[in-house]
Amino acid sequence: MSSINITQALRELPKAELHLHIEGTLEPELALELAERNGVELPFRDLADLKAHYEFANLQSFLDLYYQLMAVLRTREDFTDLMLAYLKHAHEDGVRRAEIFFDPQVHMNNGLSYDLVLDGLLEGLRIGRERYGIEGGLIMCFLRDLPVESAEALIETAAPRASELLGVGLDSAEVGYPPELFKSVYARAAELGLHLVAHAGEEGPADYVLQALDVLHVERIDHGVNTADDPALVGRVADEGIALTVCPLSNRRLQVVQDVRELPIRAFMDAGVKVTVNSDDPAYFGGYIAANYEALAEAGIALPMLADIAANSLNATFASAQEKTAMLAALDDWRGKYLD
Template sequence: MTLHKKITSAPKADLHVHLEGTIEAAMMFDLAARNGVTLPWASVAELHAAFGFRNLPQFLEIFYAGLQVLRTERDFFDVTYAFLKRSAADNVVYTEIHFSPQGHLERGVTWTEMMDGILGAATKAERELGIRARPILGLQRHRSEEDALKVIDAALPWKQDIVALGMGGAELGNPPSRFVNAYARARELGWKCTCHAGEEGPHGYVTEALDLLKVDRIDHGIRSIDNPALVARLARERMPLTVCPYSNVRLQAVPALASVPLIELLDAGCLATVNTDDPSYFEAYLNENFLGTARALNLTEVQTRTLIENGFKGAFLDEGQCTAYLDRLDAHWT
């Protein structure tokens, strides 16, 4: 079997993806029509033309405009199910999906509509497509910590359904240190914790997320490469890093896929993984993230398999569940 075929057909995990970043352009226009929402673009072609963002803030402007189409339980169901169906076609068997309640509640969407839609689609997809999905409550870091604490408390009826607290959005100027109490609250609730750090922001944000937020995982983390002592620490602590190669390129955090520091991280012993982030906007689902990276970095079969394995090892799964997925991967690979 060629490496290409091994990658595409292997069971895989996607640990870093935003529900609102999976809305395909055609579906966005369908939902806009269904809900009477006026988008800032006149057509799918015009939206695609707007994909020439040069940095995270420019991307976020489009991302926040696009998510306005999500209004009802049915919308959340349809978008979640469409993403899971597309991921299952890439042989993704497990995913942890960030969703941004703060971006929806302010438009009058209720927690029940969001959660019933997302969880309903997850249940159907697990039954019909064999892919398991669990939601991560994704805070928006440009808002206040007071608002973060409020949204965490409002999520309590779904405490068991939500697997972790995460935080995304504009990194620069919004360091992890602003959210110490919110993360302490999440840990009290028994949630795992993850935080975007070190894609747009500096490696110091990764250190803050580790020391102050006491996270179990770092989303992105590629700027860690600028601090050898930090890389050594991440390796020693086996801290998962959810690297998103096409995101790094499209947001110009790196000049090209060949500059994504996956090999350096693996060589240092870090638990680096490959993920999608916002696949409809970055126009790459999980297979393409693996294939593009394997081509650009000339990954060996061993390196590729390690990255796929790390996707399960870095997941918020108990040991038995993780081993079951690794056994599946092993049976496939050999």
């Protein structure tokens, strides 16, 4: 099969996106458009100057720009437009379901209300469902490098509308902010009936993955590549069916690895770990979800294994059994077209 056909096959591949920060889909062009629309001053001369800042030495250098640009999001309409721009990309990349992170603490610190942010994103999801047929929901993330009291306040702010969320997550700078700090917050989220996920093992050690499992009781691990440093943990994650939401282009751009070939994806798959592939913050890291699959294909992972990874993503969603069955049937049709 030619590379052009592989590109098309991977775009058509039915898949779910489980590790996507909606704020991380803010393309430079849209950031400047919203800045002008909302009268927000940004310290960049023009689009070329802004794009020149999209080179990162590590996670923190990315976060600095990420939070700076989030200041252009000011109205409900802005959040709806942001969501719809992402869902258009997702539709073009074969995404059937998207379980999407958002960071209310940043927006609230920028003077916006929680309800404004939630309403804008939910409206985008509603329109996107009608326009593109993509199902999904929102995962409210706690910023681990803010005081735990801020996360405790957020979960109480969100509690009256908890039924409109899919779950909660834990993101931002990892090292020095172990998951165990957020034990009480996650216990409260569980009381509210929310699904639980957390970033762990990206820059932090395998022990952070253990803490996320044993202290926070998460159902998925976001990133999790450093799980590979602990063979016993790899075995446990495989045995318990814990999905890892790996983000290859993100890991490369943030210097977690120098080359996606260094990621332990094949070893994880061979060990029975439910690896999934996702785009994280695609506006910043050079590619949406199909580009991440394509990067793995270029790194030597064959199409059948990429199809298995897509199946993992569909099975690891928080969708109903009926929805999973329908998505997996679409994947079977794809296998018949490209693999048989």
